[in-house]
Structure formats: structure tokens, C-alpha cells
Amino acid sequence: MPLAAMRRATRETVSGLPREFWWLWTSTLVNRLGAFVATFMALYLTLDRGYSASYAGLVAALHGLGGVVSSIGAGVMTDRLGRRPTLLVAQASTAVSVAVLGFMHHPVAIAGVAFVVGAASNASRPAVQAMMADIVRPEDRVRAFSLNYWAINLGFAISSMAAGFIAEVSYLAGFLIEAGMTAVCAIVVFVKLPESRPVRAETEKADEEVGLRAVLRDRRFMAVVGLSFLVALVFQQGSVGLPIAMGDAGFSPADYGLAIAVNGVLIVALQIPVTRFIDRRDTKKILIVSSLLAGYGFGLTAFAGSVGVIALTVCVWTLGEMLNAPTQTGLVVRLSPAQGRGRYQGMYTLSWSVAALVAPLMSGFVIDRFGAEWLWALCAITGTAAAIGYGALTRRLPSEAPAETPTATEADVSPVVGPVVGTEPDVRTA
Structure with a gap:
């Protein structure tokens, strides 16, 4: 593609989004740039503190459990207290707990604080996604979610490389740097982001409509959520099943690092072009294709005998990931009433948090009992089941979302982008 065409494509992808979105995007990028702890936590516990691999796994599980617990609570807070207060509480709590974790020495204290860190860091997700849906026009949401996903992966790619160098100097420095950058995110939210929660009449009927019971009754x-769990279970194998299987096959950690690096590089390089491709395209087709790419991308790993071939399989399921993430998030927004976006996003986040807990147990059990080939076959089956489920589910999507009342900050949004919220048109959303 000529340079001029690339510039035009990039400009069209990023244009027309309100300034509040870009401040939220900046906060996300800074947050992921400082995400050191998750990268080197296992090495920190085993090499620096001298704990066993089993204990490191327990701490990782507790960190994930914290995310499971906070998903629903953060969703409720997002709707009741507002997006901005929830973000401030979550990011401030994350900054403090991460800093405290760096000074913990007793195994019980480390495990307990790790649980708090998992809960606090995960609590911001429903608020971020709900705020993004509030401030971005329905027809632009697919681009917004894709750009946010791109920022997450760009930040994580950079922080993963930096984590190794920081760990060589001081693990404590990594904890403090992450705490400091998370605090910067909180400052950005406090200074630049107004509350975006839609204004509504305080009635018991409205409260009932957005209650957790109503979410659970929304078949x-x-x-x-169930299909999201299946897809997440497959994608999690990139960080849990793949390294175990490669190690059993005689590959080195460096080989795994080289193969999995393809995932981050592709997302950073191709997410914006992919965003242009999927913008306003059929939700059903994209979710079906992404599920099949995920399932069979991992399924093909059973036939990979070299790092190069494994890297090719990573390319396949990474494409599925790039298609699925913004599209599925947008479908959640489309099915969510404006007043209940926090609870709906919290429930959606829960599916990924639970998958992060189940995936390590599943992959270890299947590989130990039956072999890695069965794990990859199971991934292919799961991806196929998800594709069939999406096909049936999206057969008759609602043509428009429930009408939304104006937000408290509608006047703050640049008028060139149109109203913040409104009736959702009969187009593909995400």
C-alpha cells in the first residue's frame, strides 16, 4: 500500500471520535505501558523470593479470582455511582495495592495482596467499556473498541520487553513503576474525563430493569456471555496450553517467546487495517469466522513440528482475536440498555475472568492425561461450537437499541461528532 494511502486510511480510522474518547484511550495506553507485574510475577516469586512453582501458581490463581469477584461488583458500581468514580476508585486502589505488594514478604500476605490487586485492576474494565459506549456514536463504536484494543496490545508489547530489563535491576522498581503509571491514569481520568452516565428518572421500575436479576434473565x-467464555477459553491457551505443550515437545522458553511474539506484533501492525475491514460489516459473519479462526488456529498446532510452523498457527488465531475482540464487545453494547451498561459489561468481563481461571486447569489436565494433541482438538471443537452458537444467536439481532436519554456531559462533547447517545441505527455495531 502506498504511503499516501496508508496515511489516508489511518486518518479515516482515527477521525471523528470525541476528545473524551482519546483521553480514555490515553489512560488505557499508559495503564498497559506500566503493566510489569503480571509479566514477571512468576519469576519474581520463584527466582527472587525462592517460592515453589506451585505457590506461584496459587498466587496467579488468587489474582485471577480477584478479577472474577470484582467483575460484577464493578459493573454495579459503574451504573450506580457512575463511570468516572468507579474508574477513580479502581485505579487508585490498583496503584496502592501494587505498591504494597512489592514490599510484602510473608507468603500469606503476598497471596492476600495479589487477590486485592487482581480485584482492583479488573474493576476498571466495565467502567471503561461503558464510558466508551456512552461517549462514542453507535456507528463509530467498532472503530473505538478496535483502537482501544490496539492501545492495550501496544502498551503490553512495550511493557513486556521493558519488564525483563527492569527485573534485572530491581523487581521492586517494577512494582513501583506500575503503581506510579496507574496513578497517572487516575489523574488523567480525574482531570480530563467528565461523567458520562446517561441521566434517567430515579424510579423503582428503572432500577429493576437494570438490576443483576434482569441481566441474568436476559437470555x-x-x-x-456463554459463547464469550468458550472463545476466551480457546484464546487463553496461547499463554497456558501452548507453552506447556511446547516445553513437553522439547522447545525452549526462547522458542515459545519467539512464537508468541508474533501475536503482539501482528496486532500492533494490523489492528488498524483490520478495523477498516470490519467496520460496519455483518456482526454474525465476523463472529462466526473469528471463532473458527481461533479454534482451528490452535487446532493446527497439533501438526506443527517447528517454531516457524507454530508461528504460522499463531498468525491464524491472532487474526481471529483481532476480529473477535471489538466485534464481541460491540455486540454486548448493542444488547445492553443504556442504564445497565455497567452491569452488562461486568457480566461480560466475568466470562473472561472465569476463562482465565479454568483454562490453566483444563490445559494441564488434558495434556497430562491425554496429550497436547487432544487439547488442540478440543480447541477446534470449542471454536466450532462457538461459531454455531453465534450463527444461531445473531440470526435476528434487534434492529435498534433502546432509546437512550442524554448524558450529563453531552454538552461537553465536541459538536462535530454529533450527539453522544441516541437511537442505535440498523447497522453492524461493536
Whole structure:
């Protein structure tokens, strides 16, 4: 593609989004740039503190459990207290708990604080996604979610490389740097982001409509949550099943690092072009294709005998990841009533948090009992099941979302982008 065409494509991808979105995007990028702890936590516990691998696994599980617990609570806070207060509480709590974790020595204290860190860091996700849906026009949400996903992966790619160098100097420095950058995110939210929660009449009926019980009774949405869990279970194998299987096959950690690096490089390089491709395209087709790419991308690993071939399989499921992430998030927004976006996003986040807990147990059990080939076959089956489920679920999507009342900050949004919220048109959303 000529340079001029690339510039035009990039400009069209990023244009037309309100300034509040870009401040939220900046906060996300800074947050991921400082995400050192998750990268080197296992090495920190085993090499620096001298704990066993089993204990390191327990701490990782507690960190994930914290995310599971906070998903629903953060969703409720997002709707009741507002997006901005929830973000401030979550990011401030994360900054403090990460800093405290760096000074913990007793195994019980480390495990306990790790649980708090997992809960606090995960609590911001429903608020971020709900705020993004509030401030971005329905027809622009696919681009917004894709750009946010791109920022997450760009930040994580850079922080992963920096984590190794920081760990060689001081693990404590990594904890403090992450705490400091998370605090910067909180400052950005406090200074630049107004509250975006839609204004509504305080009635018991409205409260009932957005209660957790109403979310659980929403069969279509809960089906999306279930399918999201299946897809997340497959994608999690990139960080849990793949390294175990490669190690059993005689590959070195460096080989795994080289193969998995393809995932981050592709996302950073191709997410914006992929965003242009999927913008306003059919939700059903994209979710079906992404599920099949994920399932069979991992399924093909059973036939990979070299690092190069494994890297090719990573390319396949990474493409599925790039298609699935913004599209599925947008489908959640489309099915969510404006007043209940926090709870709906919290339930959606829960599916990924639970998958992060189940995936390590599943991959270890299957590989130990039956072999890695069965794990990859199971991934292919799971991806196929998800594709069939999405096909059935999205057969008759609602043509428009429930009408939304104006937000408290509608006047603060640049008028060139149109109203912040409104009736959702009959187009592909994400």
C-alpha cells in the first residue's frame, strides 16, 4: 500500500471520535505501558523470593479470582455511582495495592495482596467499556473498541520487553513503576474525563430493569456471555496450553517467546487495517469466522513440528482475536440498555475472568492425561461450537437499541461528532 494511502486510511480510522474518547484511550495506553507485574510475577516469586512453582501458581490463581469477584461488583458500581468514580476508585486502589505488594514478604500476605490487586485492576474494565459506549456514536463504536484494543496490545508489547530489563535491576522498581503509571491514569481520568452516565428518572421500575436479576434473565445476552467464555477459553491457551505443550515437545522458553511474539506484533501492525475491514460489516459473519479462526488456529498446532510452523498457527488465531475482540464487545453494547451498561459489561468481563481461571486447569489436565494433541482438538471443537452458537444467536439481532436519554456531559462533547447517545441505527455495531 502506498504511503499516501496508508496515511489516508489511518486518518479515516482515527477521525471523528470525541476528545473524551482519546483521553480514555490515553489512560488505557499508559495503564498497559506500566503493566510489569503480571509479566514477571512468576519469576519474581520463584527466582527472587525462592517460592515453589506451585505457590506461584496459587498466587496467579488468587489474582485471577480477584478479577472474577470484582467483575460484577464493578459493573454495579459503574451504573450506580457512575463511570468516572468507579474508574477513580479502581485505579487508585490498583496503584496502592501494587505498591504494597512489592514490599510484602510473608507468603500469606503476598497471596492476600495479589487477590486485592487482581480485584482492583479488573474493576476498571466495565467502567471503561461503558464510558466508551456512552461517549462514542453507535456507528463509530467498532472503530473505538478496535483502537482501544490496539492501545492495550501496544502498551503490553512495550511493557513486556521493558519488564525483563527492569527485573534485572530491581523487581521492586517494577512494582513501583506500575503503581506510579496507574496513578497517572487516575489523574488523567480525574482531570480530563467528565461523567458520562446517561441521566434517567430515579424510579423503582428503572432500577429493576437494570438490576443483576434482569441481566441474568436476559437470555440472549447470557448466551453471548456463554459463547464469550468458550472463545476466551480457546484464546487463553496461547499463554497456558501452548507453552506447556511446547516445553513437553522439547522447545525452549526462547522458542515459545519467539512464537508468541508474533501475536503482539501482528496486532500492533494490523489492528488498524483490520478495523477498516470490519467496520460496519455483518456482526454474525465476523463472529462466526473469528471463532473458527481461533479454534482451528490452535487446532493446527497439533501438526506443527517447528517454531516457524507454530508461528504460522499463531498468525491464524491472532487474526481471529483481532476480529473477535471489538466485534464481541460491540455486540454486548448493542444488547445492553443504556442504564445497565455497567452491569452488562461486568457480566461480560466475568466470562473472561472465569476463562482465565479454568483454562490453566483444563490445559494441564488434558495434556497430562491425554496429550497436547487432544487439547488442540478440543480447541477446534470449542471454536466450532462457538461459531454455531453465534450463527444461531445473531440470526435476528434487534434492529435498534433502546432509546437512550442524554448524558450529563453531552454538552461537553465536541459538536462535530454529533450527539453522544441516541437511537442505535440498523447497522453492524461493536
